[in-house]
Amino acid sequence: MIRLPSRALRCSHLSPARPREVAKPALTHSLIVTGNPNVGKSVIFQLLTGRYTTVSNYPGTTVMVSEGKAQWDGLSFRVFDTPGINSLLASSEDELVARDLLLENPRATVLVVADAKNLRRALTLVLELAETGMKAVLNLNMIDEARERRIAVDQEKLSAILGVPVAATVATERLGIDRLKKFLPQARPFQIAVRYPDVVETALASLEARLPRELQNRRSLGLLWLARDPAVIEELSHRLEKPVVEDLRRIAGQAQAQSASPLALLITQARLRQAQRLTREVSSTEPSRRRPWLSRLGDLSMHRIWGIPILLAALTVMYFLVGDLAAQRGVGFLEETFFGEWIVPRVTWLAHRLIPFPLLANLLVGEYGLLTMALPYALAIILPIVGMFFLCFGFMEDVGYLPRLAVMANRFCRLLGLNGKAVLPLVLGLGCDTMATMTARILDSKRDRVIVTLLLALGIPCSAQLGVILAMLAGQPILSLWIWLGVVLTLLIVVGQIAARVLPGEESPFLYEVPPLRKPKLSNIAVKTLGRVEWYLKEAVPLFFLGTLFLFALDALGILKVLERLGQPLVAGWLGLPAKATGAFLVGFLRRDFGAAGLFVLQKEGALNGTQILVSLVTITLFVPCIAQYFMMIKERGARTATAMFVLVTGISILVGGVLLRVLTALRVSL
Amino acid sequence: MPSPILSEPIEEMLELVWTAQEDGLTPLDRDHLPQQLLCFLPHPIEADGHQPQETIDAMIRQGLLSGAGRTIELTDPGKALAREVVRRHRLTEVLLRNVLQVSEEAMESTACQVEHILNAEVTGAVCAFLGHPPTCPHGRGIPRGRCCEVTLKAVEPLIVPLAQLKIGEEARVAFIHTKRHQYLKRLSALGMAPGRRIRLRQKQPAVVIQVGETELALDPQAGQEILVRRI
Numbered sequence: 089m090i091r092l093p094s095r096a097l098r099c100s101h102l103s104p105a106r107p108r109e110v111a112k113p114a115l116t117h118s119l120i121v122t123g124n125p126n127v128g129k130s131v132i133f134q135l136l137t138g139r140y141t142t143v144s145n146y147p148g149t150t151v152m153v154s155e156g157k158a159q160w161d162g163l164s165f166r167v168f169d170t171p172g173i174n175s176l177l178a179s180s181e182d183e184l185v186a187r188d189l190l191l192e193n194p195r196a197t198v199l200v201v202a203d204a205k206n207l208r209r210a211l212t213l214v215l216e217l218a219e220t221g222m223k224a225v226l227n228l229n230m231i232d233e234a235r236e237r238r239i240a241v242d243q244e245k246l247s248a249i250l251g252v253p254v255a256a257t258v259a260t261e262r263l264g265i266d267r268l269k270k271f272l273p274q275a276r277p278f279q280i281a282v283r284y285p286d287v288v289e290t291a292l293a294s295l296e297a298r299l300p301r302e303l304q305n306r307r308s309l310g311l312l313w314l315a316r317d318p319a320v321i322e323e324l325s326h327r328l329e330k331p332v333v334e335d336l337r338r339i340a341g342q343a344q345a346q347s348a349s350p351l352a353l354l355i356t357q358a359r360l361r362q363a364q365r366l367t368r369e370v371s372s373t374e375p376s377r378r379r380p381w382l383s384r385l386g387d388l389s390m391h392r393i394w395g396i397p398i399l400l401a402a403l404t405v406m407y408f409l410v411g412d413l414a415a416q417r418g419v420g421f422l423e424e425t426f427f428g429e430w431i432v433p434r435v436t437w438l439a440h441r442l443i444p445f446p447l448l449a450n451l452l453v454g455e456y457g458l459l460t461m462a463l464p465y466a467l468a469i470i471l472p473i474v475g476m477f478f479l480c481f482g483f484m485e486d487v488g489y490l491p492r493l494a495v496m497a498n499r500f501c502r503l504l505g506l507n508g509k510a511v512l513p514l515v516l517g518l519g520c521d522t523m524a525t526m527t528a529r530i531l532d533s534k535r536d537r538v539i540v541t542l543l544l545a546l547g548i549p550c551s552a553q554l555g556v557i558l559a560m561l562a563g564q565p566i567l568s569l570w571i572w573l574g575v576v577l578t579l580l581i582v583v584g585q586i587a588a589r590v591l592p593g594e595e596s597p598f599l600y601e602v603p604p605l606r607k608p609k610l611s612n613i614a615v616k617t618l619g620r621v622e623w624y625l626k627e628a629v630p631l632f633f634l635g636t637l638f639l640f641a642l643d644a645l646g647i648l649k650v651l652e653r654l655g656q657p658l659v660a661g662w663l664g665l666p667a668k669a670t671g672a673f674l675v676g677f678l679r680r681d682f683g684a685a686g687l688f689v690l691q692k693e694g695a696l697n698g699t700q701i702l703v704s705l706v707t708i709t710l711f712v713p714c715i716a717q718y719f720m721m722i723k724e725r726g727a728r729t730a731t732a733m734f735v736l737v738t739g740i741s742i743l744v745g746g747v748l749l750r751v752l753t754a755l756r757v758s759l
Numbered sequence: 760m761p762s763p764i765l766s767e768p769i770e771e772m773l774e775l776v777w778t779a780q781e782d783g784l785t786p787l788d789r790d791h792l793p794q795q796l797l798c799f800l801p802h803p804i805e806a807d808g809h810q811p812q813e814t815i816d817a818m819i820r821q822g823l824l825s826g827a828g829r830t831i832e833l834t835d836p837g838k839a840l841a842r843e844v845v846r847r848h849r850l851t852e853v854l855l856r857n858v859l860q861v862s863e864e865a866m867e868s869t870a871c872q873v874e875h876i877l878n879a880e881v882t883g884a885v886c887a888f889l890g891h892p893p894t895c896p897h898g899r900g901i902p903r904g905r906c907c908e909v910t911l912k913a914v915e916p917l918i919v920p921l922a923q924l925k926i927g928e929e930a931r932v933a934f935i936h937t938k939r940h941q942y943l944k945r946l947s948a949l950g951m952a953p954g955r956r957i958r959l960r961q962k963q964p965a966v967v968i969q970v971g972e973t974e975l976a977l978d979p980q981a982g983q984e985i986l987v988r989r990i
Contacts, residue, residue: 174948356947392963498965598978
């Protein structure tokens with residue numbers, strides 16, 4: 089067979105910055121896990137490969153392809169976990185990644201994961217995948233939830249009709265996985281085809297006849313062409329001979345002229361109808377009047393009135409756990425007692441005794457020492473805060489609260505020039521702005537992705553930074569908290585509104601799938617939190633060491649003094665902060681929380697008064713994205729856009745900080 | 760009195776006088792008819808070789824118009840007939856414009872032809888299908904038919920925007936009327952298509968519907984764009 093060239097169907101011309109996470113899979117023994125969003129593909133992937141990927145209860149957790157290896161029955165497979173799709177006719181970036189992988193590897197086996205209680209939707213996708221001619225196994229996952237809702241599926245009949253093995257599982261409980269594994273080597277092409285309206289079938293036959301015979305998925309490509317999929321049309325036009333392309337265009341044009349409604353709609357509706365018939369044939373539902381209490385709670389949590397106390401309750405619990413328990417008690421013990429009283433005095437004593445060179449001793453235990461600054465910052469100040477935050481966040485992800493938050497925040501998001509779906513990356517930004525920048529892929533329009541990236545860089549503090557900020561504000565009058573929140577929110581709205589007006593393109597419509605509220609699965613939350621803490625330790629701690637080393641070098645070479653003097657007009661003159669704060673802002677370039685931690689220490693030393701604390705916090709909140717986020721911005725949005733945002737955000741933060749100071753002084757607000 | 764013999768020119772004239780009456784132009788001067796209100800140009804009255812004056816004389820003879828000197832007005836039987844013609848015309852306009860989305864020109868010309876051939880039963884069905892709309896696309900009132908009165912008293916209109924359902928109410932998607940093609944594509948990929956049974960779960964802060972076991976959150980605009988038939 090001819091494979092499409094390496095660029096094939098990878099619509100790189102549409103989004104030049106789109107990264108390629110995986111190498112091209114081999115032609116055989118590749119297994120692509122696919123299915124509708126939020127059906128448990130990642131759990132299945134984990135069970136097959138033993139490789140951990142993030143699992144949550146909302147559509148859009150997986151935004152890129154992960155690869156793992158698996159072996160069974162003597163065959164070794166390369167397994168790919170993909171973002172969920174509802175159709176090969178993709179519209180957002182994460183869906184495009186998944187569908188490209190499917191179209192580029194027609195020889196791979198697909199494992200279609202279906203939500204058993206949502207069979208109709210799954211079968212709509214199955215009918216479309218059948219057209220690729222790929223070998224497949226169908227997995228009816230969450231069969232327990234289907235049973236709870238009294239939905240019965242005749243698996244044997246389904247298997248007979250589709251012509252592929254069908255295996256039911258409850259993936260989170262590991263039920264049915266062995267049977268699924270046994271079925272995988274028996275994968276076969278689907279034996280079912282949708283009968284489209286005559287106008288489509290006639291045109292499709294002509295298109296298929298003109299496409300190269302070697303293409304196994306001619307039927308899929310033909311239908312995507314008729315549905316006017318821009319990427320497929322562009323790619324095939326690029327690849328096929330000119331007269332052939334002309335023919336394809338002519339056939340599609342004539343077919344469209346004969347039909348009153350768009351062909352894409354005719355095609356989708358034919359599939360929907362057939363999926364509906366098929367669903368009725370193989371499944372039956374006993375009506376049950378009673379709605380489970382979880383489902384009712386789910387409704388309440390996005391109710392226009394009840395949703396608000398639920399949100400406030402969630403925030404209060406989080407504030408207590410993160411702001412009080414972790415940031416006050418946890419940090420207090422670790423920083424003051426553990427490091428401050430036990431570790432630091434002893435290593436300092438030891439270092440000065442054992443190391444004859446004062447410079448070297450200072451490197452370890454001096455003012456900018458690796459053991460006295462980097463280690464306590466990373467492990468005593470930040471770790472307890474982010475650890476607790478990750479735990480809370482993991483819990484909310486697991487039960488499915490975040491999408492409900494998106495529904496609740498739809499109004500607020502419109503203020504930002506976005507729709508509610510954008511809440512998801514913005515809220516995820518409170519966890520980690522770097523990952524959230526990548527999650528912007530679930531948004532439908534480029535315009536929205538740019539706005540979200542900008543807002544994340546500007547005013548969404550990440551968990552670590554937020555924890556430190558809240559810890560600092562906790563010791564201040566409550567007015568400080570409100571001013572901080574007011575300034576940051578106002579700025580988000582102003583910048584969002586301006587960006588929404590300036591950027592070309594329409595606001596993308598709000599269409600978001602809300603998953604059912606589920607009981608939290610503690611093991612998943614624990615694994616996820618530990619995974620994130622591990623990631624934090626691997627990614628952040630080295631940067632803390634690097635930053636400290638950098639400061640130490642600047643200090644030892646006397647450059648820090650020079651910089652502090654140079655920064656004097658800005659830091660001391662414009663922002664009204666002590667010169668020592670320059671160091672905090674310098675390391676803020678490396679990590680947001682590092683900068684905040686520097687301020688935290690200054691506050692503890694009593695070097696900042698109330699106004700200075702507020703001004704410095706507002707400035708550091710809005711200050712540059714951390715280095716990892718900056719690289720992610722370059723990767724997702726391109727170097728020019730990323731750098732422009734970087735400069736803009738730095739400018740805004742310093743400007744706003746200084747203006748705030750002057751306003752506070754003029755109004756004689758004492759904090 | 761024998762029932763009047765209706766022809767296209769007579770129906771056109773009935774419609775013209777009715778519309779003029781709405782605009783406060785009656786009684787009309789039969790020598791200076793408000794040409795701008797003529798249904799469709801080139802006008803069938805002339806096209807049929809009927810002079811407007813001949814048509815008017817015939818209508819006075821049949822008791823549809825009352826003529827005093829050069830001025831004319833609708834009689835009560837004339838009003839009753841005019842009402843039906845106008846109703847058919849304007850309902851057709853709504854159907855063509857709002858549901859089938861044809862151009863304004865095509866809407867005008869087609870409505871002018873269709874108004875003459877619809878019978879009472881079809882008119883009633885169209886009216887019910889459209890949800891007994893009160894006005895035509897130009898904003899003129901659509902005279903109420905018997906079906907509207909019965910329906911308005913007994914039950915709500917058959918086809919309504921999704922947002923008008925009560926929370927918890929079930930309905931079937933009748934059609935989705937949106938210019939946002941991408942949105943339509945996504946909706947149908949999620950299983951939202953004509954004929955699909957849905958349940959409205961909430962309206963604020965976002966519209967949430969249940970399609971099968973899937974819950975979808977939509978923007979308020981979609982609440983107007985998705986038209987449903989109550990069950």
